[in-house]
Amino acid sequence: MNEAETRAEHIDPALKAAGWGVVEGSRIHREYSITPGRVEGAGRRGKAITADYVLVYRNTKLAVADLGRPDEIGQVFAGFQKYLYQQQAAA
Template sequence: MNEAETRAEHIDPALKAAGWGVVEASKILREYRITQGRLEGHGRRGKPEIADYVLVYRNHKLAVVEAKAWDEELTEGAGQAKSYAGRMAIRFTYATNGQGIYGIDMETGKEGELSRYPTPDELWATTFVEANAWRDRFATVPFEDKGGSHPSRYYQDIAVERAMEAIAENRPRILLTLATGTGKTFIAFQVAWKLFHSRWNLSR
């Protein structure tokens, strides 16, 4: 059984059984392009980084799933899973061959086999241990990407999420430092968009 068949017959049903793409505000991003590939000159790019699955709940990317074919070792994709999660600053990542699930917590370093995927609510509660009303309100506001024609880059996602987390925690000052051409205006707009649509300004 090749990787595509393994995904269709085993991995997709397992994710659905856990509520991904079923529970309201949850979705699965398939073949998610993390990077476009390193610029090599003469109009050429290197190989892009593409995650097989990214699990999203309440507009937060909460986990990566790296799939391999049925006959591969369970941990064959663990290295890629860690690399992709590290790149996107996502705490939880999983490797699977359809027969089992190997879970990795990038924060604690704990890893091992799991009997099932966590549900969206379970993963949210584990990612955000302390409740925060403003975080929850900000999470209801998706990025403004002009109907998908202007998707954000992974590091822009990280910058916006860290800024919103700082605001939710009522920190008095926030400093974001990015290189020229990396989309600071885009990031500032997304932060302002979330603040406006969550009515944060009315509480000041």
């Protein structure tokens, strides 16, 4: 079973059953861009970091999920944490 099948057959139905995307104010963002990638110089960037799912309730991001390899998952969470710090600093 590939990642797309896993999402369609297991994850998306479970999220819907839990009320995500159904309950007013709840949204599911798929393939959510966390960061465009590390600046490497000369106008180049490293690999972009994207989460498979971000769950949002009333415009507050509550959860981030990634279905990738464990080393990639760590990058997603680190990138998401950096994003949250930037949002707090801007407020």
